[in-house]
Amino acid sequence: MLTIKGKLGIEDFYRIIFKEEAILINKDVLTTVENSFNFLSQFSQNKIIYGVNTGFGPMAQYKINDSDRIQLQYNLIRSHASGTGNLIPEQYVKAAMLARLNTLSLGHSGVHISVIELMTSLINKNITPVIFEHGGVGASGDLVQLAHIALVLIGEGEVFYKGERRPTEEVFKLENLKPITITLREGLALIxxxxxxxxxxxxxxxxxxxxxxxxxxxxxxxNEIVQAYDDHLSLELNQSKKHKGQQQIAKSMRHHLKDSTLTRKREHHLYNGNNEVTIFEEKVQEYYSLRCVPQILGPVLDTLNNVEKILIEEVNSANDNPIVDVEKEHVYHGGNFHGDYVSLEMDKLKLIVTKMSMLAERQLNYLLNPNLNNILPPFVNLGTLGLNFGMQGVQFTATSTTAENQMLSNPMYVHSIPNNNDNQDIVSMGTNAANITKKVIENTFEVLAIETITIVQAIEYLKVQDKISSKTKKMYDDIRNLVPPISDKDVPMYPYVNKVKNFILNFEEEIYACKELN
Incomplete structure (x- = not known):
């Protein structure tokens, strides 16, 4: 069980969401939340506090009677639970709940402690609110999507429970759960x-x-199976360019290839006297998709590390409005709910993921085209040329999926549309950015699955299983357990592509390349 103390790291997040570890809220956190609630209860008397005794958004100019305060919070939740489109998968909803729970645990929101307790129970019991992709503009936060979570917390709406979509009320009765207590601003703080x-x-x-x-x-x-020269991965070459990401990628590739007998030393073949040669039959340098991998994946790694840093900062931040400060006995109004930080980082992330899908597609094309690699049959066909097709069909899938990624990689960050009677006159579209990035990532797993199968096919054709590195051999064995050699009998490829996609997506062991990429 993992104890929540108001600060989550990426490792904590991974353990709770991917490994489904149960959580326990630290007693000091509960005390902090109670103190925040008690302070706001007293401080808000005889004062105008947004979302406590006012309307919301452009309706904040309207004062709410004390007798209507609780109804105000229920009205907010119910009216904003208006999402449409595809359902957000349960794992991602659970992640959103954990992020919200952590924010509220900081004690800057003034919520009743029942909110913390019920959200903890839902996470631990894998009771997941039904929420939709469409609805959030990411300015006053994820109002619509979070309203669907809040709807469940007040005992309404729908949840996923043990693989079924069911009314919240039914599941709460089965699990003996009680809805949260609405007292001050629980509705606003949640959404x-x-x-x-x-x-x-x-x-x-x-x-x-x-x-x-x-x-x-x-x-x-x-690089290994085409017997590339290894100096483009050398410490000396990559240290001459001062980017940490490039240096780390090259180091990881050297680590992967350290026991290969296939990669070649330039000094053994081209630095030992070739004065009489006019035209070299073999390439002096590889194509960019093989030779420039550190320069291409280096900025991917550097960007990924920064995106992760910004998102961890966000998940450990107070990101609602207003902000309660018990220590200074004050309530501050502002815009911490604005999602520009996340929106921009999601756009960066989908750009680098799209670039990875482009690299994978080009490497795939290199393997499939005998005029490029000069060592493999067309489409790595292990059967009869003309009669059998090898990997010809799946290349279409990889190409079209990569093209979709290129289209989807256009930024959401600059697609602001004013709404909310122009109260929200510039917005982040952060939720859209996150969802589109999720799609780009899913697409790239498909392209990589196709490339991985093709690499294994190439190893099969070249009969170099005993010469490849131990890490490549591990990959070869794992994929061969899922996909038999595609040779003189063509078969539908989609089940194999999906099997490999799920395998690499859910792979839990140390990745073959290196586990130092952070």
């Missing part, structure tokens, strides 16, 4: 923040790191 975009964003960063590790693995294996 006014960046927790959905942040929760989705953190899962996106974790999955992107998996993609990067597999991309290093595939890039290393291709």
């Amino acid at each position: 006014n923040g960046t927790s959905v975009m942040t929760g989705i964003g953190l899962i996106n960063t974790i999955n992107t790191r998996k993609l990067l590790d597999w991309m290093i693995c595939c890039s290393s294996a291709i």
